[in-house]
Amino acid sequence: MWKGKAGALLRVWGLWPAGVPRRRLLSCDAASQAGNSSPSCWNCGSPGSPGQGDRFFCPQCRALQPPDPTRDYFSLMDCNHSFRVDTTKLQHRYQQLQRLVHPDFFSQKSQIEKEFSEKHSTLVNDAYKTLLAPLSRGLYLVS
Template identity: 75%
Template structure:
């Protein structure tokens, strides 16, 4: 562990560690009532109304059912619960689901189905964005195992890494040309690629503490990436 002046300076640079991207479906009294008897369709009362697996509609009346709150993003997007995902398959699944549940297709349906459609669509968007990016995917995998990275973790990082981050930020702040900014961006991209490969191996070995350590570093570099994007925006 290491704390002191560098930790203070890092906080001054704006190093906060945000929570895991993505959220579950918004709760509502309507959805709760519809879920009160999860084995029945809210519309016709028939069996099999609950959303399980890939079934989003009642098999009898075809009414859209509320989202299943127990379903995780990997299951929803038809992916193995693994750090390695097929991004092409993920995109195809995203498009497939949005063709099923997007609110545009429910403008002439009941208000209940409109509400459920919005919840499904939001959930699908969140799942897709979370699993698509290596950092958010890794954080979500940890979250499923009850492991989260909290704010103020700079005191837990080694001095060499923190000094490296500070130097990159200083160079970025002083960069006066597009070429200088691109050079820094190239360094950051290479670092993120290295960390992505390392965290993938950590997950394969079920070394979740190692994965947490690497993902924490990736979050620091992600903050730098955001600053690079802002630097590129013309004033």
């Protein structure tokens, strides 16, 4: 029974872009700026700029980009890779990210951006739930 739940809790999606038009951009730490797995924007073709700002959106056309499969929950939620997590900071980061990528904000966008938004939002939810609970956080750390 627990193996199924643990497997779901430890699932890593891997998504990431950079800032929604007319929305405040998030500041990211150095771990969050490690680079983007996608070399160019799917929408405008502009080359990616690893390490520049937040990786959710294209810096040129501001289109939501696909999730980064190399990003882990700790870097996504801007936390140290440690069992000790500041849950207040975690909750604040969760709310910030959902304001950026929640599907409700993409209802008038292209189908591709809607799908990326759903994937990002799901990843943020999974990361938050996993890191919030001590047991799932510990399991995620050892995986």
